[in-house]
Amino acid sequence: MYTPLQKESRAPATCFGSATTQDVGSSHQDGLERECPRNTDRKLPGLYGVGDPTAMFSSDSSCLSSRGKVIKWFWDSAEEGYRTYHMDQYDEDKNPSGIINLGTSENKLCFDLLSRRLSQSDMLRVEPSLLQYPDWRGHPFLREEVAKFLSYYCKSPAPLKPENVVVLNGGASVFSALATVLCEAGEAFLIPTPYYGAITQHVYLYGNVRLAFVYLDSEVTGLDTRPFQLTVEKLELALQGAKSEGVKVKGLILINPQNPLGNVYSPRELQEFLGFAARHKLHVIVDEVYMLSVFEESLGYRSVLGLERLPDPQRTHVMWATSKDFGMSGLRFGTLYTENRDVATAVASLCRYHGLSGLLQFQMAQLLRDRDWINQVYLPENHSRLKAAHTYVSGELRALGVPFLSGGAGFFLWVDLRKYLRQGTWEEEMVLWRRFLDSKVLLSFGKAFECKEPGWFRVIFADKAHRLRLGMQRLRRVLEGKSQEAEDIPPHQDPGEQH
């Protein structure tokens, strides 16, 4: 599923190396991850990407606490990309020369289907019990639907149990709560890179939990069969490395399907990684938010909840959300599934701060139980649209001679633009990113995913054809070194307008 990578000039890999403040994330919106920190000169002491960020704000005169200043910094540092995009959003009619957003990982292909479903009369129920304080784990009727839904779509060997489900307002909250109840402040989770960078904030802002990176290479060496391949050996090495630097590792985070690589772990790999964690008594948080966005069936995706036997079920915690699979990141609905009752209860205790409206809980139960609509309308159409959009963007990139990775899952291609950097540095990566932005196309740069090699970019393809066309046109102009002009030149290939 991936275009073989060309060897290009690249920066020296800084495994476990020093890190800028960017490393602790600076994303304002998902997918706009840390486009451009305002203060790139601020350096944090290197410690698996996260040092003591409070140290650099001590002289500030604001009314905030030192951690408050760090928390605010995460917002401010996303400003350039965020503000620029939001002040100048592309709109076909009102602002045709506005910015095309191929940076935020959202599925914009199915609003028609979703609007139609969510507007049906069965969605608006207002009952006293929905307006009163809920069970903070989520209304029982909803947890029951979630358990049934996950049993079905994760193909669990036995029915999953509603009492193992906790409902929260999105996946970000699941990370925040789990980090806090599983780790002491300053402890860490292992995470393979490149990874969805916002997780850095999710575990750090409230929980003060760090990430210890398992840096993966694009180059296929040793026994590897694909670029950026995770193996137990690499996990072992990273764990020992962290220990030797005095970092206490409490768990491992796996994203499956993977963001930004767009591929999946095989059941065998999953078992190996879970086995590694079990041997070291590590918790595993498995982020499966793209579980239903596998548009290439041949991938053989398998949820952890569908495995026959988990090596350490008490330390295996699975999250899912509607943000990606139902293209509703603004709906704020996420779930945790764990057999560990202590963990479920502790997370529930934090749910006062992660609660969602009773009216929404009712709507989500209605949606999740509507298997006919999901199976016969939504999923087939969604997958076919994802596939068409993927085909189009892949084709454009191939025509440009740009290598990329894509596994048939998710909304993104992981694109190798190293040959377009004058030098293999992070500064050059930023220069290229800013050239894209100046040319009115927003991408996510590799540093935001803690990629160890400068020059990789994530390109979102889950968007309407006319925006993709324009976005790819602008991207091509930048890569071909042309200024933004003559946007009426027809693109290489046209997927046709999607409905």
Next chain:
Amino acid sequence: MYTPLQKESRAPATCFGSATTQDVGSSHQDGLERECPRNTDRKLPGLYGVGDPTAMFSSDSSCLSSRGKVIKWFWDSAEEGYRTYHMDQYDEDKNPSGIINLGTSENKLCFDLLSRRLSQSDMLRVEPSLLQYPDWRGHPFLREEVAKFLSYYCKSPAPLKPENVVVLNGGASVFSALATVLCEAGEAFLIPTPYYGAITQHVYLYGNVRLAFVYLDSEVTGLDTRPFQLTVEKLELALQGAKSEGVKVKGLILINPQNPLGNVYSPRELQEFLGFAARHKLHVIVDEVYMLSVFEESLGYRSVLGLERLPDPQRTHVMWATSKDFGMSGLRFGTLYTENRDVATAVASLCRYHGLSGLLQFQMAQLLRDRDWINQVYLPENHSRLKAAHTYVSGELRALGVPFLSGGAGFFLWVDLRKYLRQGTWEEEMVLWRRFLDSKVLLSFGKAFECKEPGWFRVIFADKAHRLRLGMQRLRRVLEGKSQEAEDIPPHQDPGEQH
């Protein structure tokens, strides 16, 4: 507005004294605050009610971090009251001998009005922008409505600004976020007692922020004109006391209208308290969630946002929510208003974990802008129902010879049952509370509000007549020492069934 208090036997007041684990709160649901910790034998080191709760869980073998264990403890400790009530809820038809809940502070009088309004067709709008990632501060259209709404109902001297508004999923989240961005871990807020006890968790669970109590007396002494009166002198004393014990105080929390006292601070008092805070460079969090639940107009309630001049606007942060004033605690909608842009931005940065559905944001904007419905339908009817219910419960208590406080705001009476304790101890307070629960009426005991005198209870009156009647009947039986029987005996007074 209050029945003069009789002097009764009382426990020695433990100003800044030692505290049990209960002091750190154990509420599962609002108003079911800390009904009955399972492990009342666990003691925490005394430090303004909060010691180092992590110390007591170190030997536990669970998979949780030490803070995770504390967080879980807060859930477990609410179990007796919560589980008992939820397993045996009163239902007129299905479970007439079930528990009547006069413990949770919810307004159950207006579900008919709310259901009708929220079910109107203008409430169900599904647009792509509502399904996509929002501005985490809240959608601009909603922040604009909130600013207008607060300007109008708080009678602000100048229009309030949308950019000073942050929208979160409920008041609990406002406390959690503010505590984290204003204080370092271990620092404290001053708070007069008795107070809405769940705040203890809200500032502690994520933020690790403590409360330093300003203990108030029921006895009217010195220059005081009413029981539990807060004065600047008492604030000064408590602040000095905290300092002398090495506690760093960063701010003051004021609840206005007050919960559980049901009264309000006069504009002059407010100015004095704000002046005190300004002199000491303390932040002030003003919790105004009962702002529109003042059913005695003669009280002359004034929001802080309605004051002509704030002594320190950069350190004054006001929260409001729909939970109480619109009887929708299950809707999870709260707001922060602050002129301090750094604080607003830092809180916004945490809003990924406190976000609410775009669909709900649309609904709330529709509701808040419907001034006709609010002013001509909802508020008059709500206030008249609150008044009738208040009159009924007050009458019942007077007939029983039970003293109580009630200021004409909120949903509760603060009831003095000290004469019913065999000894003035917390154990005896629990015994009486459990006798109520055994007789199928759930109340909140004074310890949950950090009242310094055992024997006070909060009784909710914002409920339908038939439930109030039965609840008061059961309460009377307990106080008269009778077992639960002959529930058909007519009560002292009947408010008539409300619509």
